[in-house]
Amino acid sequence: MPVTTLRGVGPKVADKLSRLRLRSVQDLLFHLPLRYQDRTRVVPIGSLQRGLEALVVGTIELTDAGYRGKRSLLCRISDGTGFLTLRFFHFSALQQQKLQRGRSVRAYGEVRFGPAGLEMTHPEYSVFEGEVEPEPESYLTAVYPTTEGLHQQSLRRLTEQALERYLEPLPEWLPPELLAELDMPSLRDALQEIHRPPDAATAELIIRGHHGGRERLAFEELLAHHLSLRRLRKQEQSHAAPTLASHGALLDALLAHLSFELTPAQRRVIGELRQDLRQPVPMQRLLQGDVGSGKTVVAAAATTCAVEAGYQVAVMAPTEILAEQHARNFAEWLVPLGVEVVTLLSRLNSKVRADALEALASARPVVAVGTHALFQEGVTFGDLGLLIIDEQHRFGVHQRLALREKGAHGNRRPHQLVMTATPIPRTLAQTVYADLDVSIIDELPPGRQTVETVALPAGRRVELVERIRSACLAGRQAYWVCPLIDESDHLQLQTATETQTQLQQALPELRISLVHGRMKPAARDEIMNDFKAGAVDLLVATTVVEVGVDVANASLMIIENTERLGLSQLHQLRGRVGRGAEQSSCVLLYQPPLSAQARDRIAAMRESNDGFEIARRDLEMRGPGELLGTRQTGIAHLRIADLVRDQKLLPRVQRIADLLLQRYPRHADAIIQRWVQQGEDYGNV
Numbered sequence: 001m002p003v004t005t006l007r008g009v010g011p012k013v014a015d016k017l018s019r020l021r022l023r024s025v026q027d028l029l030f031h032l033p034l035r036y037q038d039r040t041r042v043v044p045i046g047s048l049q050r051g052l053e054a055l056v057v058g059t060i061e062l063t064d065a066g067y068r069g070k071r072s073l074l075c076r077i078s079d080g081t082g083f084l085t086l087r088f089f090h091f092s093a094l095q096q097q098k099l100q101r102g103r104s105v106r107a108y109g110e111v112r113f114g115p116a117g118l119e120m121t122h123p124e125y126s127v128f129e130g131e132v133e134p135e136p137e138s139y140l141t142a143v144y145p146t147t148e149g150l151h152q153q154s155l156r157r158l159t160e161q162a163l164e165r166y167l168e169p170l171p172e173w174l175p176p177e178l179l180a181e182l183d184m185p186s187l188r189d190a191l192q193e194i195h196r197p198p199d200a201a202t203a204e205l206i207i208r209g210h211h212g213g214r215e216r217l218a219f220e221e222l223l224a225h226h227l228s229l230r231r232l233r234k235q236e237q238s239h240a241a242p243t244l245a246s247h248g249a250l251l252d253a254l255l256a257h258l259s260f261e262l263t264p265a266q267r268r269v270i271g272e273l274r275q276d277l278r279q280p281v282p283m284q285r286l287l288q289g290d291v292g293s294g295k296t297v298v299a300a301a302a303t304t305c306a307v308e309a310g311y312q313v314a315v316m317a318p319t320e321i322l323a324e325q326h327a328r329n330f331a332e333w334l335v336p337l338g339v340e341v342v343t344l345l346s347r348l349n350s351k352v353r354a355d356a357l358e359a360l361a362s363a364r365p366v367v368a369v370g371t372h373a374l375f376q377e378g379v380t381f382g383d384l385g386l387l388i389i390d391e392q393h394r395f396g397v398h399q400r401l402a403l404r405e406k407g408a409h410g411n412r413r414p415h416q417l418v419m420t421a422t423p424i425p426r427t428l429a430q431t432v433y434a435d436l437d438v439s440i441i442d443e444l445p446p447g448r449q450t451v452e453t454v455a456l457p458a459g460r461r462v463e464l465v466e467r468i469r470s471a472c473l474a475g476r477q478a479y480w481v482c483p484l485i486d487e488s489d490h491l492q493l494q495t496a497t498e499t500q501t502q503l504q505q506a507l508p509e510l511r512i513s514l515v516h517g518r519m520k521p522a523a524r525d526e527i528m529n530d531f532k533a534g535a536v537d538l539l540v541a542t543t544v545v546e547v548g549v550d551v552a553n554a555s556l557m558i559i560e561n562t563e564r565l566g567l568s569q570l571h572q573l574r575g576r577v578g579r580g581a582e583q584s585s586c587v588l589l590y591q592p593p594l595s596a597q598a599r600d601r602i603a604a605m606r607e608s609n610d611g612f613e614i615a616r617r618d619l620e621m622r623g624p625g626e627l628l629g630t631r632q633t634g635i636a637h638l639r640i641a642d643l644v645r646d647q648k649l650l651p652r653v654q655r656i657a658d659l660l661l662q663r664y665p666r667h668a669d670a671i672i673q674r675w676v677q678q679g680e681d682y683g684n685v
């Protein structure tokens with residue numbers, strides 16, 4: 001039912017409401033108050049404190065238009081327990097006349113401390129003669145989030161109407177037995193109490209997030225998103241997939257050629273993947289593993305299964321640098337086994353590109369490594385069996401599905417593996433990635449040193465010069481990262497260039513290079529390759545190194561402007577060092593004074609080297625929207641629930657989802673319909 005069914009809502013008001021994303025009466029009911037005002041009880045003036053918002057009743061002792069400083073009308077009232085001044089900067093003669101000595105006043109406002117003691121500025125008030133004192137209100141007054149030109153009063157009147165006329169008919173989709181099991185109130189009771197709490201204690205619970213009614217709504221919202229992802233998953237599973245039942249000969253050959261032993265965690269995950277790949281339905285799996293935990297070789301292992309079964313594999317990375325690194329690794333690991341590996345980047349010359357396209361269009365079991373270029377127009381896959389996406393947090397659900405569609409083959413879809421270095425707690429992952437199964441690599445390869453992490457104010461950068469000198473003269477390499485906060489910001493780039501110049505002056509014996517995002521990819525690759533080859537000692541970089549460059553000999557990481565980076569980002573950067581056997585260090589430079597948040601982040605970095613722990617704290621500090629990436633909007637943009645605050649609800653969300661799907665599938669659909677605006681929330685592909 002559109003908001004226009006409410007009295008007093010014409011096109012103009014509807015337009016304002018739509019800015020708050022309130023389009024239906026139901027939206028209005030789910031538009032929860034930010035806070036409450038208590039007009040249910042009259043507070044004795046003598047017990048008022050500054051900062052408090054309160055309802056008072058008193059007798060006018062004196063009303064006086066003063067002209068000291070600013071012209072104002074002062075009205076002094078008392079109720080026998082104390083005095084309070086009502087102050088008005090704008091007033092009419094009529095107002096002044098009405099506030100006559102001896103009359104009574106009821107006023108609501110915030111108490112401040114003024115020249116004449118406690119006062120309220122421009123309170124809401126009404127004047128009455130002794131006996132007709134109006135009743136205090138029976139509910140607390142809600143204060144709603146609003147937008148320009150839409151008065152709090154109007155919103156209140158609209159929700160009042162919505163509650164009176166549409167709360168009763170609002171369907172309850174959680175059956176009584178499930179509600180009883182959950183020990184949660186009905187939807188109606190929940191909404192009624194949240195919009196109109198009977199007392200301050202209830203309001204307090206709601207605001208603090210401990211109110212059963214609020215939890216009920218949060219629960220239903222999380223349930224809706226979870227169900228919607230499950231439905232997506234089911235739709236996906238209605239497709240067929242090639243059964244990649246390889247004997248594992250190619251996998252064995254790969255493992256035999258590696259210069260290291262797989263960790264038990266890697267082996268376990270490869271087992272999980274092989275199990276999925278054997279099924280005739282598309283695998284949809286998320287692989288979580290800390291930076292440096294060795295996800296790439298696991299992806300290569302899965303690749304061998306597809307290739308051995310005669311299918312093509314596409315490996316997609318978010319940046320060119322990372323795509324090239326993967327291409328090199330895959331080529332190094334697989335070409336000696338007789339596997340054809342091609343690269344597809346946006347900037348390849350037309351011959352190389354044409355060859356790669358030809359290979360992909362053929363039915364040969366090629367492995368293609370690349371960026372988005374893999375899925376651009378003009379690329380056709382002969383027979384794609386497996387699609388691997390690295391750093392998945394940059395893609396939303398629907399992007400993921402769109403990629404898979406491009407690899408469609410009749411009713412058949414490729415298996416899909418997505419990998420992320422920003423792990424989130426398992427129950428959370430199972431909710432927000434309910435369309436995916438989750439595998440976790442929970443150990444690092446042996447021999448990794450924990451990276452020693454220190455924080456220094458930017459003023460002490462000079463001290464670092466000696467440290468860099470001795471590390472590099474001892475044959476090791478270092479990164480100096482100057483994060484570009486805004487890629488378009490010239491000044492930031494200038495800073496990076498100046499940093500390089502200054503460092504080169506201070507360290508004439510070292511080979512120092514600069515890489516940044518605005519360089520021509522070929523120039524940037526040349527420098528990266530030099531760095532990898534050890535021909536550059538110190539690499540000054542903007543954040544382009546963030547996403548996964550692997551140089552085991554680098555043992556010192558210096559990060560400038562630490563205070564501007566998120567925790568997960570810092571951890572990713574730090575993960576660039578500590579990859580070899582050398583004791584590595586990470587220096588976090590910051591501009592004092594630090595905000596409390598920045599201080600917490602630095603403390604977290606110093607206290608933990610564990611990506612899961614870091615991600616957990618990042619989640620607490622910044623919330624899931626940031627952590628999961630802005631495009632992962634579907635479940636990050638919740639109306640009522642908060643993935644951090646409401647984490648304890650998640651196990652119940654999964655359980656009730658199961659029950660609902662089994663016993664009340666139509667209710668499940670209705671719940672999705674109610675909360676998830678398909679297309680809008682999941683963003684454009």
Ligand code: ADP
Binds near residue numbers: 550
């Ligand atoms: P990430 O999980 O961050 O993508 P990578 O796959 O880039 O990590 O692996 C980091 C480095 O560790 C690479 O040089 C890789 O070859 C190496 N590596 C992976 N697995 C092992 C292992 N089991 N033992 C030793 N080194 C390993």
Ligand code: MG
Binds near residue numbers: 295296390548
């Ligand atoms: Mg990686």
